[in-house]
Amino acid sequence: MFVILSYDVKAARVGKARRLVKRYLRPVQRSVFEGFLSEGRLERLKKELRALLDTDEDSVRIYKLQNLQGAETEALGPVPAADSVVL
């Protein structure tokens, strides 16, 4: 399934959070990542995130798209080099 993950993470933890999420998903903005993940891999990522983050202060949002029909991405401004491969 296609996953979009965004986070608001306090500065003290954001470096670690970024390194963690990058092992699963491609960074497309400072706090947005995307890519294809199995349910199992996503559960693992969420478990690792829960262990790292303070969920009183940090917020993570995960959009799971099983069906990419009718889905489209647009970008204004700079995009990562590999951007054109997605959706």
Add this chain to the structure above:
Amino acid sequence: MFVILSYDVKAARVGKARRLVKRYLRPVQRSVFEGFLSEGRLERLKKELRALLDTDEDSVRIYKLQNLQGAETEALGPVPAADSVVL
């Protein structure tokens, strides 16, 4: 259509950008917004964003979902009060 919009905007413009996008979409994180928009409203929002932002420095990412079948949102940590209404 359902729209997820995220941005990386330089501090000088982020307040104005936030106020602008909030006229169209509901804020769900510091730099992520979502909601239902017509193509026409989205074009208007993009036009206003292009006028406000410096697209050499600022990046905007727009996910357009025509079909919410099989789409799901999960959140870890704090979420806006109206969060449960979406997807």
